[in-house]
Amino acid sequence: MRSDNVTKGSERAPNRSLFYALGYTPEELERPLIGVVSAYSEIVPGHMNLDKIADAVKAGVEMAGGTPILIPAIGVCDGIAMGHVGMKYSLASRELICDSVETMLMAHQLDGLVLVPNCDKIVPGMVMAAVRMDVPAVVCSGGPMLAGSYGGEEVSLSKMFEAVGAYKAGMITDEQLEDCTCNCCPSCGSCSGMYTANSMNCLCEAIG
Template identity: 55%
Template sequence: MRSDVIKVGLEKAGHRALLKSLGVVREELDKPLIAVVNSFSEIVAGHVHLRRLAEAVKQGVYAAGGIPFEVNTIAVCDGLAMGHEGMCYSLPSRDVIADSVELVVEAHRFDGMVLLPNCDKITPGMLMATARLNIPSIFVTGGPMLSGSYKGRRVGLASIIEAVGQVRAGKLSTEELEKLEDCACPGPGSCNGMFTAN
């Protein structure tokens, strides 16, 4: 196993001591170390629920005979970064994500990984890291946001964009727009429209 370089041999006593400080017991040292790469973030709708998903993944890894360790990377919400200087940071974040995943997995010699991405730049960033690392990997995405319901019709983020145009044209009141805002994005998940995140 790749992880033997931090678990096996006299010289690795310090490494083993550090692993034990994390809760690993001696009998587990022959098991594969699995990175659970999480992009959880409280500012990104597509990632706000990934902490719960990571807990389930870690239980599954442990039940299957591995030792899971959750590691994290960044996530930028293109929807919130849109229309101001923040958009200049979205695309570069993809490479930072790829680099950060590669760095932590190589530095700690993980044997495999389960990646928890969602949204525009995070999923490709993790895919780039997976291709570079070439170790056993599983992707578990956070999934799409459900559509909302407004006056009996399905609505989403695209409905908001269209409604802004209607307000500017005088065809919709700002009060109606606010009501639409309240129900267009009813919970976590990648943006509920035909955008690059889906």
């Protein structure tokens, strides 16, 4: 296994000592070391539930005979970054994510990855790293946001852009705009609609 480079032999005793500092046991170091790469944060709606998914993934890795190791990943919410200088950072973050996943994988000689992303640049960024390093990997995304409700119809974030246009055209009031704002995005999850996040998640499902 790749992880033998950090867990086996007398010359790797210092490496093992640091694993023991983390609470791992000798038995756990005999198993495949599986990185669970989670993009959980409290700034991206599509990622606010990923901590729970990562916990379930870790339990599954243990049940399958591996040793799960949680690794963080950054993620930009394209919707919040939209309309100001922040959008210049969105696409660049994909490369940062890819490079950081590769760095953690190779620096710690992990045997495989379970990727826990959800939103626009995070899914491709993580997958790019797995493909580039030719490492066994599974993608377990956070799933889409529930549909919102406005004017008796099911709506998504795209309705908000329409509402802004309608407001500027004098077609709806301040109160109607605020009503739409408060009801378009009712839950965690990637923005409902076939934008990058959901299309990339569908692609990952399709290619297995």
